[in-house]
Amino acid sequence: MLISEYYSQNIPRMSCEVFPPKAFDKLEDAKTVVDDLAEIKPAYISVTYGAAGKTPQFTRELSQHVQSRGIPALSHLTCINSSISHVDQVLDDLEAAGVKNVLALRGDIPEGCTFPEEDHFQYANELIAAIKKRGGFCVGAACYPEGHPEAPNRDTDLDNLRRKQDAGADFFTTQMFFDNNILYQFLYRAMCKGITLPISAGIMPVVRAKQIKRTISMCGTSLPPRFASIIDRFGNDDASMEKAGIAYATEQIIDLIANGVNHIHLYTMNRPEVARAIYRNLEGIIK
Ligand code: FAD
Numbered sequence: 166m167l168i169s170e171y172y173s174q175n176i177p178r179m180s181c182e183v184f185p186p187k188a189f190d191k192l193e194d195a196k197t198v199v200d201d202l203a204e205i206k207p208a209y210i211s212v213t214y215g216a217a218g219k220t221p222q223f224t225r226e227l228s229q230h231v232q233s234r235g236i237p238a239l240s241h242l243t244c245i246n247s248s249i250s251h252v253d254q255v256l257d258d259l260e261a262a263g264v265k266n267v268l269a270l271r272g273d274i275p276e277g278c279t280f281p282e283e284d285h286f287q288y289a290n291e292l293i294a295a296i297k298k299r300g301g302f303c304v305g306a307a308c309y310p311e312g313h314p315e316a317p318n319r320d321t322d323l324d325n326l327r328r329k330q331d332a333g334a335d336f337f338t339t340q341m342f343f344d345n346n347i348l349y350q351f352l353y354r355a356m357c358k359g360i361t362l363p364i365s366a367g368i369m370p371v372v373r374a375k376q377i378k379r380t381i382s383m384c385g386t387s388l389p390p391r392f393a394s395i396i397d398r399f400g401n402d403d404a405s406m407e408k409a410g411i412a413y414a415t416e417q418i419i420d421l422i423a424n425g426v427n428h429i430h431l432y433t434m435n436r437p438e439v440a441r442a443i444y445r446n447l448e449g450i451i452k
Contacts, residue, residue, distance in 0.1 A: 167303040180430045183211070201441070203231070211238070244292045260302075303335050310350075330361070330362050339430075343388055372411065374396050374401070395413060
């Protein structure tokens with residue numbers, strides 16, 4: 166099923182993200198995570214792509230496993246570390262595996278690295294255009310409510326987001342955010358730039374204090390004071406932090422849905438029990 170069909174039905178829905186292992190011997194564990202998530206019947210499950218782009222086969226295999234559970238898979242694909250012909254091969258393999266949905270990304274540039282202009286996509290909009298030209302895939306792309314860390318300012322970043330829409334993207338998924346007002350402001354500014362595609366709100370339930378410090382420093386997401394207090398108070402007590410993190414994410418989602426944001430994407434960090442707890446809290450609100 167093409168994920169764009171979900172977006173055309175504007176009713177509250179939730180999807181989940183899993184990440185594949187770095188080594189083959191952990192693939193079965195990742196499949197078990199998918200099996201557990203499949204029980205809560207998310208709209209779709211996205212499968213990330215290893216940062217260096219070296220393990221596309223794990224993303225593909227896990228995506229196939231998602232689909233074997235009757236759930237559409239969204240395979241992430243980054244292009245900066247690969248030649249155009251390699252990206253084409255990955256798409257051929259996804260097509261052969263029956264995967265029809267791709268999240269087209271540039272990927273992070275490793276520090277100090279430059280990539281040749283020849284035979285390389287430089288930005289996600291180029292990858293999106295190439296996939297759309299090839300045909301057969303529903304294509305999602307990333308967006309950043311607080312601006313991408315490399316962008317000189319948010320306005321320029323939105324101009325670049327518009328390029329992804331113009332290249333043929335079907336929907337966007339946001340970077341995580343912990344303050345819904347940041348998302349509401351972003352949606353307004355995106356609308357002013359003529360961005361009309363559906364935007365799924367990326368929510369990360371923070372259940373470990375260590376996890377959040379590392380993640381925030383990587384992606385430039387800000388911590389609102391209310392959430393910072395939760396981490397200060399419960400960060401050293403795993404059980405309490407888990408409860409508070411699930412409650413905070415649940416409240417964030419209820420506020421989003423109450424304000425008309427119907428598509429929620431849960432960054433599960435391969436913790437199906439956390440996703441299950443949030444789904445339970447939202448029973449009746451989310452289909
Ligand atoms: P782009 O859209 O190419 O943007 C990168 C930067 O370049 C931005 O600052 C933008 O403003 C600017 N820019 C864009 N287009 C142009 C242009 N034409 N000319 C000039 N400047 C331009 N990483 C992984 O390695 N694996 C994953 O599975 C993965 N999944 C992700 C899922 C989501 C929902 C998100 C939000 C991020 C994900 N990432 C993943 C991280 C992502 O790869 C990084 O954030 C990366 O630095 C940017 O990728 P992008 O596709 O947004 O790039």
